[in-house]
Amino acid sequence: MTLMHLSLTEQSVFVLAALVLLSSFALLAQTRLLSAVHAFAWQGALVAAVTALMASAGDEPHLYLSAALTLTLKALLIPWMLHRLIRRLALERHVETVRRPAVITLAGAAIVVFCYWVVLPIARLELAATRNILAISLSVVLLGLLMMVARRQAVSQVIGFMSMENGLFLAAAAATGGMPLVVELGVAFDVLVAAVLFGVFFLQIRDSIDSLDVDRLNRLTETDTTTVPGTEARP
Amino acid sequence: MIALLVAVFTPALGAALLAVLPNLTLAGWLNVALAATSVGGAVTLAVEILNSGALTAHGFHIDAFNIYLVVLTAFIGLTTAIFSRPYMSHVCQSGRVSRTHMRLYHAMFQGFMFTMLVALTTNNLGVLWVAVEGATLATVLLVSLYRTPEAVEAAWKYFILCGVGIAQALFGTVLVYFAAQHALPDPSAGLTWTTLHAHAAQLHPTVMSIAFVFLLVGYGTKVGLVPLHNWLPDAHSEGPTPMSAVLSGLLLNIGLYAIVRLKMLTDGALAQGTNPHLAGQLMMGFGLLSFVVAGLFLHRQRDIKRMFSYSSIEHMGLMTFAFGIGGPLATFGALLHMLVHSLTKSAIFVTVGHATHVAGTQAIDHIRGLIRTQPAVGWGLLIGVVAISGFPPFGVFTSEFLLLSATMQYWPWLTPILLTGLVIAFAGLFRHLQPMVYGAAPIEQRAVRANMLPVALHLGLVLWLGLAIPGFLSRWLDQATQLIAGSHLL
Numbered sequence: 001m002t003l004m005h006l007s008l009t010e011q012s013v014f015v016l017a018a019l020v021l022l023s024s025f026a027l028l029a030q031t032r033l034l035s036a037v038h039a040f041a042w043q044g045a046l047v048a049a050v051t052a053l054m055a056s057a058g059d060e061p062h063l064y065l066s067a068a069l070t071l072t073l074k075a076l077l078i079p080w081m082l083h084r085l086i087r088r089l090a091l092e093r094h095v096e097t098v099r100r101p102a103v104i105t106l107a108g109a110a111i112v113v114f115c116y117w118v119v120l121p122i123a124r125l126e127l128a129a130t131r132n133i134l135a136i137s138l139s140v141v142l143l144g145l146l147m148m149v150a151r152r153q154a155v156s157q158v159i160g161f162m163s164m165e166n167g168l169f170l171a172a173a174a175a176t177g178g179m180p181l182v183v184e185l186g187v188a189f190d191v192l193v194a195a196v197l198f199g200v201f202f203l204q205i206r207d208s209i210d211s212l213d214v215d216r217l218n219r220l221t222e223t224d225t226t227t228v229p230g231t232e233a234r235p
Numbered sequence: 236m237i238a239l240l241v242a243v244f245t246p247a248l249g250a251a252l253l254a255v256l257p258n259l260t261l262a263g264w265l266n267v268a269l270a271a272t273s274v275g276g277a278v279t280l281a282v283e284i285l286n287s288g289a290l291t292a293h294g295f296h297i298d299a300f301n302i303y304l305v306v307l308t309a310f311i312g313l314t315t316a317i318f319s320r321p322y323m324s325h326v327c328q329s330g331r332v333s334r335t336h337m338r339l340y341h342a343m344f345q346g347f348m349f350t351m352l353v354a355l356t357t358n359n360l361g362v363l364w365v366a367v368e369g370a371t372l373a374t375v376l377l378v379s380l381y382r383t384p385e386a387v388e389a390a391w392k393y394f395i396l397c398g399v400g401i402a403q404a405l406f407g408t409v410l411v412y413f414a415a416q417h418a419l420p421d422p423s424a425g426l427t428w429t430t431l432h433a434h435a436a437q438l439h440p441t442v443m444s445i446a447f448v449f450l451l452v453g454y455g456t457k458v459g460l461v462p463l464h465n466w467l468p469d470a471h472s473e474g475p476t477p478m479s480a481v482l483s484g485l486l487l488n489i490g491l492y493a494i495v496r497l498k499m500l501t502d503g504a505l506a507q508g509t510n511p512h513l514a515g516q517l518m519m520g521f522g523l524l525s526f527v528v529a530g531l532f533l534h535r536q537r538d539i540k541r542m543f544s545y546s547s548i549e550h551m552g553l554m555t556f557a558f559g560i561g562g563p564l565a566t567f568g569a570l571l572h573m574l575v576h577s578l579t580k581s582a583i584f585v586t587v588g589h590a591t592h593v594a595g596t597q598a599i600d601h602i603r604g605l606i607r608t609q610p611a612v613g614w615g616l617l618i619g620v621v622a623i624s625g626f627p628p629f630g631v632f633t634s635e636f637l638l639l640s641a642t643m644q645y646w647p648w649l650t651p652i653l654l655t656g657l658v659i660a661f662a663g664l665f666r667h668l669q670p671m672v673y674g675a676a677p678i679e680q681r682a683v684r685a686n687m688l689p690v691a692l693h694l695g696l697v698l699w700l701g702l703a704i705p706g707f708l709s710r711w712l713d714q715a716t717q718l719i720a721g722s723h724l725l
Contacts, residue, residue, distance in 0.1 A: 119445075134413075161395065164399070182361070186361065204387045219384060220469045
C-alpha cells in the first residue's frame with residue numbers, strides 16, 4: 001500500500017496527524033511560556049480538525065460534536081485560561097532554561113521510533129491505515145510525558161500534561177472513530193476540571209514557595225532526617 | 236434498581252447540598268446521614284443481587300464482585316464520616332482550616348464517594364476511567380487543604396503523577412475499544428464490559444495485551460504499585476486524616492478492581508494464544524515488587540502516616556500478586572484480603588488521627604506513651620497493627636494464610652520471598668510501634684476527646700472474620716471467585 005492509494009480524506013488525516021506530532025516537538029523545544037501556549041492551542045485545533053475530517057469521512061455525526069468540544073476546550077478555553085494565568089502571575093517574559101535541549105530532542109525522536117515499534121504487531125493486521133495514527137498519538141502522549149519530565153516550571157508541566165490529553169483525543173477520534181458520547185463528555189469534563197484545578201494550584205504553589213519552579217518543591221523525601229513534615233496542631 | 240440509585244446518587248446530591256450549606260455543625264451531621272443513606276441503599280442492593288443474581292441495566296452492571304466492594308465502600312464511607320465530624324470540627328476550631336475550606340471538605344468527601352461508587356457500578360470502561368479520574372480530582376484539593384508548603388507539594392505530586400498514570404489507562408481503554416471495533420457485532424457497544432466479556436475470545440490478542448500493559452501502568456499508579464507509588468505516601472500523610480483513611484481503605488481498591496476487570500477481558504482474549512497468562516504474570520511481578528520494596532521502606536519512615544501508607548502499598552502489592560496468580564484459592568484469598576485490609580487500615584488511620592492530636596505531631600520520634608496518656612487510642616493502635624501484620628486471630632491472618640497456600644500450590648519457589656516479605660514488614664511496623672504505644676509519655680501530654688466507635692467496629696469485624704467467616708459472606712465471596720477465576724472454591 002502506498003500513500004497514493006488512500007482516499008483524499010485519509011491523506012489529509014495523515015498530514016494533519018503529522019502536523020500534530022510536529023507541534024509536539026515545537027512544544028518540547030519552546031522555552032517561552034506564551035509561545036508554548038500558542039503551540040498548544042494550534043495542536044488542539046489540529047486534533048479538532050482531524051476529528052472533523054473523520055466525522056465527514058465516516059459519516060458519524062456525533063464526531064462533529066466531539067470535534068467542536070475539542071476545539072472549544074483545547075484550542076480556545078484552556079489556552080485562554082493559561083494565558084490569563086501567565087499574565088496574572090507576571091510570567092509573560094519568563095524564558096525557561098531547558099537543560100540539555102539536544103538530548104531531549106533526540107530522546108523525543110527515539111520515542112517516536114519506539115512508538116512505531118510498539119504498534120508494529122497491530123500494523124500486521126489489516127488495519128494498516130490506522131497504525132500511523134496510533135503510533136503518532138502514542139508518540140504525542142509520550143512526548144507530553146517527556147516534556148513534563150524535562151521541564152521544571154509548573155506551567156510548562158501543565159502544558160505537557162494537556163498535550164498528552166491531546167494525543168489521547170487523537171487516538172480516540174482517528175483510530176476508533178470516536179468513543180461513545182457519554183465517555184467523550186465525561187473525559188472533556190474531567191479535562192476542564194483539571195484545567196481549573198491547575199490554575200488553583202499555580203496560585204497555591206506560588207504562595208507557598210514564592211516561585212513556580214517545581215524543583216523547589218522538595219520538602220517531602222524518604223531520607224529527610226532534619227525536618228518532619230506535616231505536623232498536626234496540638235489541641 | 237431503586238436501591239442502586241439511592242446508593243450511588245445520594246453522595247452526588249450530598250456534594251451539591253454540602254457545597255452551599257453554610258452551617259458547619261449541620262453539615263457534619265448531614266455528611267453522616269448521607270453516608271448512612273448510601274449504606275442503606277448498598278445493603279438493600281446487595282440482598283437483591285444475592286437473591287436474584289447479577290443486574291445489568293441503564294449502563295450499570297452489578298454482580299457478586301462489585302456489590303461486595305460497593306457495600307464495603309459505603310460502609311467505610313459511613314464510619315469515616317462519623318469519625319470526621321468531631322475530628323474536622325476540632326481542626327476547624329484550631330484555626331488550621333477556614334470555614335470555606337470546611338465546606339469544600341464536606342462537598343468533596345461526598346463527591347469522592349460518588350465517583351468511587353460510579354467507578355464500581357458502571358458497565359462502561361470509559362465511564363470507569365472518567366470516574367477514577369474524577370476521584371483524583373475530588374481528592375486533590377483535600378490533600379492540600381491545610382495549605383502548608385508540604386501539603387501543596389504533596390497535592391501537586393499526587394495530581395501530576397496520577398494524571399500522567401491515568402492518561403496511560405485512557406490510552407489502554409482506547410486500544411480496547413479499537414480491538415472491539417473489529418470483534419463485536421455492534422461496535423458502538425465496544426466499551427460495555429458485559430458485551431466485551433461475552434466476546435472476549437474474539438478480541439485481538441496482541442492489541443489486548445498491549446492495551447493491558449497500558450491499563451496496568453495507568454490503574455497501577457492509582458493502586459500505588461512500585462515504581463509508580465511516589466505520590467501515595469505524600470498524599471496520604473499530608474491530607475486530613477479522614478481523607479487518608481478513605482484513600483488507603485477505598486481508593487486503592489478501586490484501581491485494583493479496574494485492573495482485575497480488565498484482566499478478565501485480557502485472559503479471555505489470550506486464552507488461545509502462546510502465553511495465556513501474560514496479564515497474570517505482569518500483575519504478579521508488579522505485585523511482588525511492591526510488596527517487598529514497601530516492606531523495606533517501612534523501616535525508614537519517620538512520619539506515622541507515611542509509615543502506614545507504605546503498609547498500604549505492601550498489602551496492595553500482595554493482593555495484586557494474588558489476583559495475578561489466578562485460580563479460585565488465590566482469588567478468594569485476595570477478595571478476603573481486600574475486605575479485611577480496608578477495614579483494618581481505615582481503623583488504623585482513624586486511630587492515628589487521634590494519636591497525632593494527642594502528641595501534637597506526626598513524627599514517630601515524638602509520639603510516645605500513648606497507652607499511658609490515653610489507653611483507648613494506644614490499645615486501638617496496638618491492636619490495629621497486630622491485625623494488619625497478620626497475627627491470628629484476626630482476618631488478615633486468614634487471608635494471608637490462604638494466599639500463602641495458593642502460592643505454595645502454584646508457585647512454590649515464591650513462598651520464601653513472600654514469607655520473608657511478611658516478616659520484614661512486621662519488623663518494620665513493630666520497631667516503630669513499640670515506643671509509640673509503650674514508652675514514657677511526655678509530662679504535658681493530655682488525652683483528647685476521641686470517638687473510638689469506628690475503630691472498635693472495624694476491628695471487631697476483622698476479628699470476627701478471622702474467627703469465623705459467616706456463611707452468607709463466604710458464599711458471596713465464592714460467587715465473586717467464580718466470576719473472576721471461573722470455578723468455585725467452596
